[in-house]
Amino acid sequence: MxxxxxxxxxxxxxxxxxxxxxxxxxxxxxxxxxxxxxxxxxxxxxxxxxxxxxxxxxxxxxxxxxxxxxxxxxxxxxxxxxxxxxxxxxxxxxxxxxxxxxxxxxxxxxxxxxxxxxxxxxxxxxxxxxxxxxxxxxxxxxxxxxxxxxxxxxxxxxxxxxxxxxxxxxxxxxxxxxxxxxxxxxxxxxxxxxxxxxxxxxxxxxxxxxxxxxxxxxxxxxxxxxxxxxxxxxxxxxxxxxxxxxxxxxxxxxxxxxxxxxxxxxxxxxxxxxxxxxxxxxxxxxxxxxxxxxxxxxxxxxxxxxxxxxxxxxxxxxxxxxxxxxxxxxxxxxxxxxxxxxxxxxxxxxxxxxxxxxxxxxxxxxxxxxxxxxxxxxxxxxxxxxxxxxxxxLQHTLFAGMPESVQETLKDLPRSERNDIICTDVFGEGHSVCRSTSDKPSVLFFGDSHNYTMWDVLYNQGELPPFYIVGNGGGLIFDDVFVVSKDKKVNSALHEKTSRVWNAIRSHSEINTIVLRGNWVGNLSSTLISNRYPDIGGKNLIKQLWRDTFAELSWLNKQVIVVLDNISVPFNPLVRCVSSHRIDLKKQSNECWIPFESIDPKEYEIRDFLKAEAQKWDNVTIVDSWDALCDEKGCYLSNDNIPYYKDGNHLSIYGNRLVWDLIKKTVFGK
Known part of the structure; x- marks a missing residue:
């Protein structure tokens, strides 16, 4: 038996x-x-x-x-x-x-x-x-x-x-x-x-x-x-x-x-x-x-x-x-x-x-x-x-022996610095980042993780111009749109967070300048559901939503600044372009860059579209991050062993610092 x-x-x-x-x-x-x-x-x-x-x-x-x-x-x-x-x-x-x-x-x-x-x-x-x-x-x-x-x-x-x-x-x-x-x-x-x-x-x-x-x-x-x-x-x-x-x-x-x-x-x-x-x-x-x-x-x-x-x-x-x-x-x-x-x-x-x-x-x-x-x-x-x-x-041991620039790039934003009560009172809770630099700022930085990672640079910089910064990882700036994940689930929570931001934009007249920053090329491949446009999908839907966004913000009498995003690459520049490990198996160069002809054509498509649409509105201004990160040869991923990226599409604190200097001149005049 x-x-x-x-x-x-x-x-x-x-x-x-x-x-x-x-x-x-x-x-x-x-x-x-x-x-x-x-x-x-x-x-x-x-x-x-x-x-x-x-x-x-x-x-x-x-x-x-x-x-x-x-x-x-x-x-x-x-x-x-x-x-x-x-x-x-x-x-x-x-x-x-x-x-x-x-x-x-x-x-x-x-x-x-x-x-x-x-x-x-x-x-x-x-x-x-x-x-x-x-x-x-x-x-x-x-x-x-x-x-x-x-x-x-x-x-x-x-x-x-x-x-x-x-x-x-x-x-x-x-x-x-x-x-x-x-x-x-x-x-x-x-x-x-x-x-x-x-x-x-x-x-x-x-x-x-x-x-x-x-x-x-x-x-x-x-x-x-x-x-x-x-x-x-x-x-x-x-x-x-x-x-x-x-x-x-x-x-x-x-x-x-x-x-x-x-x-x-x-x-x-x-x-x-x-x-x-x-x-x-x-x-x-x-x-x-x-x-x-x-x-x-x-x-x-x-x-x-x-x-x-x-x-x-x-x-x-x-x-x-x-x-x-x-x-x-x-x-x-x-x-x-x-x-x-x-x-x-x-x-x-x-x-x-x-x-x-x-x-x-x-x-x-x-x-x-x-x-x-x-x-x-x-x-x-x-x-x-x-x-x-x-x-x-053990966490300290993980970072020990790495270049300081890499350690700084990899440090996570302290949780205590991600949200404050002034910001959440206006835009609600649950955002990846919701911060303010004064009681009633007139400027709102709104977007996804490409937007809020800029706070990694700013949170400990001392005196800052007055603004809000709000962002959600994987989120969109468009109202009344649902993001569908790879497993075909509708992200209702993300929709609710975005709706709260738009409600605040509509109800707070003191917010007169909206700076939009995000992974625009990534948006083109997102699967979306729109109640307003049930029969449109893909990039055509994204473009129509941009038109609606410009139209509503113009009607609300808001100044709009669209930050054209940095390029995305199919690898991690932090690893490939700088000495980032205790033991590096790769050969190093002083600079790492992508020639313009090698950049994803989708990047040019969304950039050209946004530039063309911005010209139709007197209240819309374009700030191009390529002006800070690129030259006549192409776009830099690192320089002199300083990483401009923390992964394939997010800028490091060093890359964000260059873009912030560009944005600051346009938004605050300094």
Whole structure:
């Protein structure tokens, strides 16, 4: 009988197959070279699909043999998974923290490593990425050193639910067991097809749309367990068994190779395309150890060795590559540096396998061991995150050793300086920043985070001209417009905050000058809902809203100053353009700039539109931030190791200081 609480005297395990370790080698090398040299192996990401099939087959073999012998133990099963997986995860997380401390700037270290570590440690990274990013192929995803834990999340969630499902089905009806597996397979595959074309990120990351890839290995494991009943169907007089195995192996390898060469990232995946590597992996496993390719290629000693270290190699390779990429400002390492990173990945994988993974396998799993491993993982992930976030000493340590200009750029505005009662009495509470410099200013600076980050420069500058500054991250300046997020949720709170600002503009006649500043080019790609213009969308809606804004402010007899925004770039200039790390892997130059011809055409589109519209109104004036940040060559991102940007679109205190001097002359005449 199986047991829910106690381990059996002997745990039934399938016979070791070296060719499966060789398949693991193929899978991990595909993933590694896809991450290191994406153009040379465009379909290398399907290595994960091969891993899914292998895991499904091996785990199902263990479960089914235990159920068949009446010796299956839930405790033993889960304990072995914890013993096998947790130690290496804890070690890699610690190593990633050390690498990140020296090679990442503080907010990258905190956001990309610390904040992700609890999700990675407890195998929820797949859902974390689904909620917080646009998908596997997004640049934001590729800069997360723990991103690759998404596949471990899928597998571990499978390990949690699958044994219980199998146990219940086996107890209900062994005869219908295979039929039940097939039903689950087709349901999961149908969900995968649906999600691939309706919510591609969910299809890629979720267990329900990947379940069929793991389950197909389980179907093969069940067929092999019942081999005497199926032997006539698979061989017999029709075709000699050894030839069938060779056909299986050859066709399987061809399907995998086809996927590796011809699949491309960003195409609809997994979907029906995932059948190629999945069926390919299944056929190679089904071919058995005597198939020629399995016996002489996949069972080769070198292939088996790489397969044995494939798990720690998978864990280590991405933090090395990704952290170096962050250090280089988003550029993928190349040449000798990439070779070194790959070599380090293999070295750390071998050490992890030899010193941690293999010794742990030899220990008998106990409740005490499992509890200890869980606590270690909690301490490494959540404990480290909490300690760094809450300790002033550790926060200071994060910044220590960095150039002063970088430290100043990365400092957050103190919460006590973000709002004051004079401002919130007029514009309401809840804004990202709502500050005033006198009792009843006549000037209002209104916009999004591009507007209120200017307060980072001004809050401790002493005497200032009289003004309000109000802004909300991700907000718009337009009234009666709703912003729709990537997950198709309407941001009613943001709409309410903007409405309060407009109500104040209309009701406070002493506010006679409105300075509008924001990420205007970013607005063009926002998804909006307008009650006034339900049939207009995209950039046409944005342009109409600008016209309405100018018209209403003119009718209210307000002077309007529109600040044309700084350029946005698809990388972080703070990292790429200045010496911002304790250890910098990149070569430095005295200046970093973008030529005008390389600037996003959308920047010119919105600038030209605003200039043209401003000329139609006597009360509208344009202030161009390019006058402060650009010259005849192009626009500067840094100069003399002084960063003008804190990320790809927000100015640093140094960049904002240049723009403030320009605005101050126009608004206050000094």
């Amino acid at each position: 199986s047991s829910l609480t106690t381990a059996p005297q002997s745990f039934s395990r399938p016979k070791y197959r070296p060719d499966i370790d060789g398949m693991r080698a193929l899978a991990i090398l595909a993933v590694l070279f896809f991450h290191a040299y994406p153009e040379s192996l465009p379909g290398g990401f399907v290595g994960v699909d091969i891993f899914f099939v292998i895991s499904g087959y091996l785990i199902s073999s263990i479960i089914f043999r235990g159920l068949d012998l009446g010796s299956f133990s839930f405790f033993d099963f889960y304990a072995r998974r914890v013993r096998r997986i947790f130690p290496a995860v804890a070690f890699v997380l610690l190593g990633s923290f050390v690498l990140g401390f020296f090679l990442l700037i503080p907010y990258e270290f905190e956001e990309h490593l610390l904040d992700e570590s609890p999700y990675a440690a407890f195998f929820l990274e797949n859902w974390r990425l689904y909620v917080t990013t646009g998908g596997y192929w997004e640049t934001a995803t590729e800069l997360k050193p723990l991103m690759h834990f998404w596949s471990l999340g899928v597998e571990e969630q499978y390990y949690i639910f699958y044994p219980l499902i199998c146990y219940l089905l086996w107890k209900v009806s062994v005869k219908r067991f295979l039929a039940c597996l097939m039903v689950m397979f087709f349901v999961s595959f149908a969900l995968c097809l649906y999600d691939t074309y309706n919510d591609s990120a969910r299809a890629f990351y979720s267990l329900h749309s990947r379940f069929w890839q793991l389950l197909i290995g389980g179907v093969l494991a069940y067929v092999e367990l019942q081999w005497p009943q199926y032997k006539k169907l698979m061989g017999g007089a029709f075709i000699r068994e050894i030839n069938l195995n060779n056909i299986f192996s050859l066709v399987g390898v061809l399907l995998i190779v086809f996927s590796l060469i011809f699949f491309e990232e960003g195409k609809y995946f997994p979907g029906w395309r995932a059948l190629f590597p999945t069926i390919g992996g299944l056929l190679v496993i089904a071919a058995g150890t005597e198939a020629i390719l399995n016996k002489y290629v996949f069972s080769n000693k070198l292939a088996v060795f790489v397969g044995l270290i494939s798990y720690p190699l998978y864990l280590w390779h991405w933090p090395f590559i990704c952290i170096a990429r962050n250090n280089l400002g988003g550029e993928l390492p190349t040449g000798f540096m990439m070779v070194v990173l790959i070599a380090l990945s293999f070295l750390m994988a071998y050490l992890t396998f030899t010193l941690i993974e293999r010794p742990m396998r030899s220990k008998k799993p106990t409740w005490q061991m499992i509890l200890c491993l869980v606590m270690v993982l909690l301490l490494v992930s959540l404990g480290t995150k909490t300690a760094v976030r809450r300790s002033e000493l």
